[in-house]
Amino acid sequence: MKYRHVFHAGNFADVHKHVTLLALIRALSRKDKGFLLLDTHAGRGLYDLQAEGSRKTAEADRGIALLESASRGDWPTEIKDYLDTLKAIRREQSSRRAYPGSPLIALAAIRPQDRAVFIETQAEEHTVLHRLLPRESGRVVAECADGYQRIRHWLPNSERRALVLIDPPYEDTTADFRAVEIAACEVLRRLPNAVVAIWYPIKHERDTQEWRHRLISRLPKPPDEACTPAISSELWIHPPDSRVGLNGSGMLILNPPWQIDEQMAIWLPILREVLDTERTGGAVVRSLQ
Numbered sequence: 001m002k003y004r005h006v007f008h009a010g011n012f013a014d015v016h017k018h019v020t021l022l023a024l025i026r027a028l029s030r031k032d033k034g035f036l037l038l039d040t041h042a043g044r045g046l047y048d049l050q051a052e053g054s055r056k057t058a059e060a061d062r063g064i065a066l067l068e069s070a071s072r073g074d075w076p077t078e079i080k081d082y083l084d085t086l087k088a089i090r091r092e093q094s095s096r097r098a099y100p101g102s103p104l105i106a107l108a109a110i111r112p113q114d115r116a117v118f119i120e121t122q123a124e125e126h127t128v129l130h131r132l133l134p135r136e137s138g139r140v141v142a143e144c145a146d147g148y149q150r151i152r153h154w155l156p157n158s159e160r161r162a163l164v165l166i167d168p169p170y171e172d173t174t175a176d177f178r179a180v181e182i183a184a185c186e187v188l189r190r191l192p193n194a195v196v197a198i199w200y201p202i203k204h205e206r207d208t209q210e211w212r213h214r215l216i217s218r219l220p221k222p223p224d225e226a227c228t229p230a231i232s233s234e235l236w237i238h239p240p241d242s243r244v245g246l247n248g249s250g251m252l253i254l255n256p257p258w259q260i261d262e263q264m265a266i267w268l269p270i271l272r273e274v275l276d277t278e279r280t281g282g283a284v285v286r287s288l289q
Helices: 012-028 052-057 064-069 077-093 102-107 123-132 147-154 173-190 205-218 260-275
Strands: 036-039 046-048 098-100 115-120 140-144 162-166 195-202 230-236 248-254 282-287
Touching: 012 064, 012 077, 012 102, 012 162, 012 195, 012 230, 012 248, 012 260, 036 102, 036 147, 064 077, 064 260, 077 098, 077 102, 077 260, 098 102, 102 115, 102 123, 115 123, 115 147, 123 140, 147 173, 162 173, 173 195, 173 205, 195 205, 205 248, 230 260, 260 282
Parallel strands: 036 115, 036 162, 115 140, 162 195
Antiparallel strands: 046 098, 195 248, 230 248, 230 282
């Protein structure tokens, strides 16, 4: 059975990933020049939090629902931006129970000079996504294909600026981690200054550490630099060394925009405070250089 994100839409990991994605887009938008957003595992783009799968898991109740109910006016811009974007998409879809995936969140933030390519391998999911997207020739593209393989087609891009989101299902954790390593290296070989945002599950701390170190060590060296700048943002709601399933959510960012780590250090603890209801988790932003 293929992975279906509807069973997990709006959970704590989605909140972490989508706040981060919006923050990265806003950071890249500080420069007038356009960029390409390439999403290698886009999904269907929109989910119903009261659909059958969501009723069974109720993961959104421990994710986006907690954040919305705890919302405060003095929260950092990044969290308020995420909640405002969610409200706007729900108004557009005329549904209070809708939850947008990364494609709709990205489209709400990119500018006319930017382009977006969303790739999804499952035909059923791609069909739903394709229907949601605006009909703008060349600016917004949805492909039913292998996102890893299509990196070679889309990069390097004419803008010479890109944000690449890599978010596989990790059905086979070992295989997906290896595929992510290969994909990250391919992106940077083709466009050394690309910002690469990789979501990864935290299921066991030691395994996560070994994978991060291995990926960083294999990255191609950028011109005139010792290594590619990299940071990780991690949020866990269970002890990271327990084997209960998904303990936490990680975002590994290569070529992070200026000061994004300092901003994360402000809003990430707030997400932890709200989403870690049992107080068994934690949050950290690390430099991986």
